[in-house]
Amino acid sequence: MDALDLAKLQFAVTTIYHFFFVPLTLGLSLLVAVLQTMWYRTDNPIYKQMVKFWGKLFLINFAMGVVTGIVQEFQFGMNWSEYSRFMGDIFGVPLAIEALLAFYLESTFIGVWLFGWDKLPKGIHLLSIWLVAIGSNISALWILIANSFMQQPVGYQSVIDANGVMTKVQMDNFGDVITNPNVMVQWPHVFASGITTAAFFVLGVSAWHLLRKTQQQDFFRRSANIATVYGMIGIVLVIMVGHSQAQHMVETQPMKMAAAEGLFETEDPASFSLLTVGDLDQREEVFAIRIPRLLSVLSYNKLDGEVRGINDLQAEYQQEYADRYGEDAEYRPPIAVIYWSFRAMVGAGFLMLGLAALSLFLIYRNQFTTTRRLLIVLPWAIFLPYIANSAGWIMTEMGRQPWIVFGLQRTEDAVSPNVSAEMVGLSLVIFTVLYGALMGVDAYLLVKFGRRGPVEETLDAA
């Protein structure tokens, strides 16, 4: 593998890993803030117990999100220096603003919250967890503003040199950059997936305790109730916004949608793929089961409408960018990966919808705590949001290939020219080993404190 492949792999490994921890931080910070508000208003000690118990698990996870985030900021310059030069005038801005507006807020007030128990007035202490939750979610907004520019560049002007070559892009209209239509669908999707991740985490841990009839049954019954409602809201939002996002993608990045659907030839009305097997060259379909018209319905909310296929788009782009990259350049992303990650994401999403709906129904019927089969499944369902979150990003980022910034710069032109394959390889090995080890430690602590339950907190309160 050359430096480019290794740099891509490193980006994939470190980003997916970072995003294991982020959604739980986003959703759980908000949930803990809500629980603490309930404690503040009712003075009911069970809410304080919930804040303490779920808050402890939140903190273990939070630390991992923070430290892996630093790598993300450094990595653009380290592995992608040409990208940084080309895009820095626009891309650096949301990153810097993210730090100023959001990182300071969440990082300062996480300390205030953790150390402020019994030291600060209750109202100030409550405010501090809200500032953590707001800071985290604003931080996600700014990073997605940056990412949205890569998906759908807006508000820029190109800088052309004497030879007519585009050397970089510059800020033209910052208002357009932050109101990018892409971020309007992407942020709500990520926000809601954070809620969903946190809800399934709390629901899974609670179900584990309810099944084993550990102490504090009332605590976990109530936690499960809250998590189910929270998860239902989250997953319905995720799916609704995801639908809008897909429709937006058909317009702005049709190749990504065509790859996600394994749609090689343009269709009108377009069919939805249940299973598609393509040939090894990614040029045509070998076998497929398709539902007629469904893709048109999903894309345009009506029974017909053209959805362009991979091969037509490839021909179109070859013509459009011929003067920059020649007539034979490749514009197809790795189709099988996009196709299957899309299915993994959507599949996990609908499974979560089913589980949340079933849990809600059983809670309503007062049968939740006695339905053993569901209680056995729910702890395993903690994996579902993680599968969906990772698959979603794999599809988003790999589906944009060969572009690093859609239509403006290709990934292969973005890599640091002076960083050797040995250097990237070495750092990739170091990060992978370190991240692997820390995953083990983090999982050990989460399981340990998750299983222990809120015992310690009860003693504290007494």
Add this chain to the structure above:
Amino acid sequence: MELYDLWFVLIGVLWIGFFFLEGFDYGVGILLPFLGKGDKERRAIINTIGPVWDGNEVWMITAGGAIFAAFPHWYATLFSGFYLALVVILVSLILRGVAFEFRSKDDNPRWRSFWDWAIFGGSAIPALLWGVAFGNLVQGTPIDASMNFTGNFFDLLSPYTLICGLAGLMVFLLHGAIFLSLKTDGVIRTRAEGIAQQLVVLVIAAAAVLAAANYVYLDLFSKIGINPGLMPVASAAALLAVGYFVREKQYGWAFVLMGATILLSVATFFWFLYPNVMVSSTNDAYSLTVETARASDKTLELMTVVALVFVPIVLLYQGWTYWAFRKRITAESTLEY
């Protein structure tokens, strides 16, 4: 003064904030295994920086982001050039960050000892390497005509840059010892004060070596002449005053003057560097300057508004946290981490 000059100053301000705040965090982290006898004392030491270390670290993240936004070429050259050094810094910061959170979550003495040493290493290594990195910025590194660093990791280690690194490390150690003298009580305080007494002489010696090295390695005679000007002299005076106040056991004043020393030293460093942001040792003409590395006017205008609004707000609420957690800590206090 152009907007990009202002941004050069603002980035200096962010690094000053970082070294002032994270400086004592590093010092406390390095002193941890030596000052804390037994688990309770070590926990108490960690708790002195517990509420603030994460917020302090954001000064570095912001400085990095600001360099990216205001001087994209500086960011690209620096981060791709100092590659392996940054990997080492990242690994250190990752281990240190989780160590604070994980350390007291298990009773096994080996577990706790491992994370204590992670805090030590995760503090000592960056404390040394930031100085090395800054030394390289002023001394110059091989950079070609297309602004790319052409050297390797070992090019970054020279007598001068190692002196910068060690001087930085010593300053952070003293800063940490003074901070602990103010934030702890009982035996830990006594030990921290003792260490500060011993360190202060060494730090002044290290600063003198650094000052001499600046003249030897940086060709300062031709650049500024024998009289270095007000700023470096004031920085030396501030450090001598730290020595005086430590001797007099007035640690509050020593801490304030430590801040002044860090402020003036980093300012001196940026003043030496200007108008370059990265010096090329290959060819003077290849050096990145504030003008060649900068972002567009529009971006800089926008960033100026954002920075002038939010940096004061950050200073206010971070300042408040130090007031809120102003009580001295002992092994008998209620401890978190």
